[in-house]
Amino acid sequence: TIQVAMDPNTRPHDLARPGHVFPLRARKGGVLVRAGQTEAAVDLARLAGLRPGGVICEVMNDDGTMARVPQLEKFCAEHGLKMISVADLIRYRLQTERFVRRQAEGRLVNEFGEFHTIAYSTTINPEIHLALVHGDIAARDAVTVRMQTHCALGAIFGSRECDCANLVRTSLRRIVSEGAGVLVYLHESGSGLHMKPPEEEGAPRRLVSHGRTFRHYTTPDGQRLLQYESGIGAQILSDLGLRRVRLLTNHPRKIVGLEAFGIEIVEQAPVK
Structure with a gap:
């Protein structure tokens, strides 16, 4: 579903609605205009030279609570993942963009x-x-x-x-x-x-x-x-x-x- 939704050739009739994936639209200008996760996901993809889109997923602890920074740092270490914050991305973009x-x-x-x-x-x-x-x-x-x-x-x-x-x-x-x-x-x-x-x-x-x-x-x-x-x-x-x-x-x-x-x-x- 996500791959179809992000395909620029996809048309409305290609997707059943309502569906189980909730679409979000990032603000033009990204995190420099709206400091949100939606904009951060799109900005990261764009900066990587990829199609400007992404998937946002909440990471949960074993007890069903939302993972915070200490738990996320441990999760990234275990799975070899990189981790940044929206603030990190804002600081990076401010170095070259205005x-x-x-x-x-x-x-x-x-x-x-x-x-x-x-x-x-x-x-x-x-x-x-x-x-x-x-x-x-x-x-x-x-x-x-x-x-x-x-x-x-x-x-x-x-x-x-x-x-x-x-x-x-x-x-x-x-x-x-x-x-x-x-x-x-x-x-x-x-x-x-x-x-x-x-x-x-x-x-x-x-x-x-x-x-x-x-x-x-x-x-x-x-x-x-x-x-x-x-x-x-x-x-x-x-x-x-x-x-x-x-x-x-x-x-x-x-x-x-x-x-x-x-x-x-x-x-x-x-x-x-």
């Missing part, structure tokens, strides 16, 4: 203060990401940072159905009050404009704010999505020369693979 590039710089003065603005683009898609830098961040041991995902109706037009506008304003005020910091406005993982299915057949889709119950606030899948989609934001922070950051977030979580970008989160503080 997806995020500065496109333009400017100055913004608003009700909170003055900011150095830097526009970033990627080779993955045409979206522009924006960094607002206040003060001398190079002089700080740990820099206050807010990573804000794109929400057109909330952050731009002030919808009262979500907290995005308040999060942006509160973060900028906090950064200025501390004398230095960065707000990164990401288009990559944000909702932008949220369209809901029509309530009646034939009716147009509804354009709404994502609301306070949007997936990245509530569901486990949404939490994992935000946890993994750190590559572009991490590259922007790295380009700014940041190594130790105090992350402003109302949803503290472990950021997988961030250490591979040379960035350490020393604190996760609420936005208030």
Whole structure:
């Protein structure tokens, strides 16, 4: 089944559905965009000069529990296997590859203060990401940072159905009050404009704010999505020369693979 699924000549009718193998699609840009096992498998195959695809399989202990690093190291030693982490792969690719590039710089003065603005683009898609830098961040041991995902109706037009506008304003005020910091406005993982299915057949889709119950606030899948989609934001922070950051977030979580970008989160503080 796996060989058929990975064959570029395979067509939908060649496979029975639903099947016993769950297909996953890697993000374009691999582990530098999403620090996940799916992207790591595809990246490894591509780097080896093979067809960009792979098989992901969980290694289990004899008691049925999931094998952790100590057990995996022992397993590899017994079977003569090599072992790397997603972070190792990120570090390797960063030596020769770069997806995020500065496109333009400017100055913004608003009700909170003055900011150095830097526009970033990627080779993955045409979206522009924006960094607002206040003060001398190079002089700080740990820099206050807010990573804000794109929400057109909330952050731009002030919808009262979500907290995005308040999060942006509160973060900028906090950064200025501390004398230095960065707000990164990401288009990559944000909702932008949220369209809901029509309530009646034939009716147009509804354009709404994502609301306070949007997936990245509530569901486990949404939490994992935000946890993994750190590559572009991490590259922007790295380009700014940041190594130790105090992350402003109302949803503290472990950021997988961030250490591979040379960035350490020393604190996760609420936005208030």
